[in-house]
Amino acid sequence: MNIFVGSLPFSIEEADLRESFEAYGAVDSVKIITDKFTGRSKGFGFVEMPNDSEAQKAIDELNGATVQGRAIVVNKSEPKPEGERRSFNNNRGGDSRGGYGNNRGGGNDRGGNRGGY
Secondary structure, three states, rough: EEEEEEOOOOOOOOHHHHHHHHOOOOOOOEEEOOOOOOOOOEEEEEEEEHHHHHHHHHHHOOOOOOOOOEEEEEEEEOOOOOHHOOOOOOOOOOOOOOOOOOOOOOOOOOOOOOOOO
Protein backbone atom coordinates (compact mmCIF):
# COMPACT_ATOMS: atom_id res chain seq x y z
CA MET A 1 0.00 0.00 0.00
CA ASN A 2 1.21 3.51 -0.81
CA ILE A 3 0.74 5.84 2.16
CA PHE A 4 0.71 9.67 2.12
CA VAL A 5 2.34 11.36 5.10
CA GLY A 6 1.75 15.11 5.45
CA SER A 7 2.51 17.96 7.86
CA LEU A 8 5.98 16.54 8.42
CA PRO A 9 8.57 18.63 10.25
CA PHE A 10 11.01 20.03 7.67
CA SER A 11 13.93 18.57 9.64
CA ILE A 12 12.75 14.93 9.55
CA GLU A 13 14.93 12.46 7.63
CA GLU A 14 13.72 9.51 5.54
CA ALA A 15 15.44 7.11 7.98
CA ASP A 16 13.39 8.57 10.87
CA LEU A 17 10.15 8.20 8.91
CA ARG A 18 11.06 4.62 7.93
CA GLU A 19 11.71 3.78 11.59
CA SER A 20 8.27 5.09 12.62
CA PHE A 21 6.52 2.87 10.06
CA GLU A 22 8.70 -0.21 10.59
CA ALA A 23 7.20 -0.46 14.07
CA TYR A 24 4.06 -1.69 12.25
CA GLY A 25 5.66 -3.99 9.65
CA ALA A 26 7.89 -4.20 6.60
CA VAL A 27 8.54 -0.99 4.64
CA ASP A 28 9.47 -1.17 0.93
CA SER A 29 10.32 2.48 0.40
CA VAL A 30 10.23 5.94 1.96
CA LYS A 31 10.36 9.18 -0.02
CA ILE A 32 10.20 12.69 1.43
CA ILE A 33 9.37 15.17 -1.32
CA THR A 34 11.86 18.02 -1.67
CA ASP A 35 11.94 21.28 -3.59
CA LYS A 36 14.03 20.70 -6.69
CA PHE A 37 15.71 24.11 -6.45
CA THR A 38 16.46 24.41 -2.73
CA GLY A 39 16.55 20.72 -1.78
CA ARG A 40 14.43 21.57 1.28
CA SER A 41 11.63 19.24 2.36
CA LYS A 42 8.15 20.24 1.23
CA GLY A 43 6.72 18.74 4.43
CA PHE A 44 5.17 15.60 2.96
CA GLY A 45 6.18 12.23 1.64
CA PHE A 46 5.16 8.69 0.81
CA VAL A 47 5.77 5.33 2.46
CA GLU A 48 5.19 2.00 0.70
CA MET A 49 4.30 -1.04 2.78
CA PRO A 50 3.76 -4.44 1.11
CA ASN A 51 1.25 -5.77 3.68
CA ASP A 52 -2.08 -3.90 3.51
CA SER A 53 -3.22 -4.84 7.03
CA GLU A 54 0.07 -3.65 8.55
CA ALA A 55 -0.16 -0.48 6.48
CA GLN A 56 -3.73 0.16 7.65
CA LYS A 57 -2.68 -0.32 11.28
CA ALA A 58 0.16 2.21 10.76
CA ILE A 59 -2.31 4.68 9.21
CA ASP A 60 -4.80 4.24 12.05
CA GLU A 61 -2.20 4.72 14.77
CA LEU A 62 0.08 7.35 13.22
CA ASN A 63 -2.56 9.70 11.78
CA GLY A 64 -2.62 12.68 14.15
CA ALA A 65 0.48 11.50 16.03
CA THR A 66 2.97 14.16 17.11
CA VAL A 67 6.38 13.99 15.43
CA GLN A 68 8.97 16.57 16.49
CA GLY A 69 6.18 18.79 17.80
CA ARG A 70 3.90 18.55 14.76
CA ALA A 71 0.70 16.52 14.33
CA ILE A 72 1.21 14.52 11.14
CA VAL A 73 -1.45 13.47 8.63
CA VAL A 74 -1.29 9.84 7.48
CA ASN A 75 -3.67 8.25 5.00
CA LYS A 76 -3.83 5.90 2.04
CA SER A 77 -2.44 7.54 -1.07
CA GLU A 78 -4.87 7.32 -3.96
CA PRO A 79 -3.35 7.83 -7.42
CA LYS A 80 -4.82 10.74 -9.35
CA PRO A 81 -6.84 9.75 -12.41
CA GLU A 82 -4.79 10.38 -15.55
CA GLY A 83 -7.05 13.25 -16.66
CA GLU A 84 -6.38 15.27 -13.49
CA ARG A 85 -2.60 15.50 -13.76
CA ARG A 86 -1.32 19.04 -13.93
CA SER A 87 -0.37 20.21 -17.40
CA PHE A 88 2.00 23.09 -17.88
CA ASN A 89 0.44 23.94 -21.26
CA ASN A 90 -3.11 24.65 -20.15
CA ASN A 91 -2.67 28.43 -20.56
CA ARG A 92 -1.96 28.14 -24.28
CA GLY A 93 -4.48 29.19 -26.91
CA GLY A 94 -7.68 31.16 -26.64
CA ASP A 95 -6.21 34.20 -24.94
CA SER A 96 -4.57 36.40 -27.55
CA ARG A 97 -4.07 39.50 -25.42
CA GLY A 98 -0.42 40.38 -25.71
CA GLY A 99 1.78 43.02 -24.19
CA TYR A 100 1.98 45.02 -27.41
CA GLY A 101 -0.66 46.78 -29.45
CA ASN A 102 -2.72 47.89 -26.49
CA ASN A 103 -2.50 51.58 -27.42
CA ARG A 104 -5.95 52.59 -28.51
CA GLY A 105 -4.89 55.47 -30.70
CA GLY A 106 -5.01 59.20 -29.91
CA GLY A 107 -3.43 60.67 -26.86
CA ASN A 108 -0.35 62.03 -28.58
CA ASP A 109 0.66 64.78 -26.18
CA ARG A 110 4.24 65.42 -27.22
CA GLY A 111 3.65 69.09 -27.76
CA GLY A 112 2.56 68.84 -31.39
CA ASN A 113 -0.51 70.86 -32.33
CA ARG A 114 -1.19 73.16 -29.35
CA GLY A 115 -2.74 76.51 -29.70
CA GLY A 116 -2.89 76.71 -33.49
CA TYR A 117 0.58 78.14 -34.32
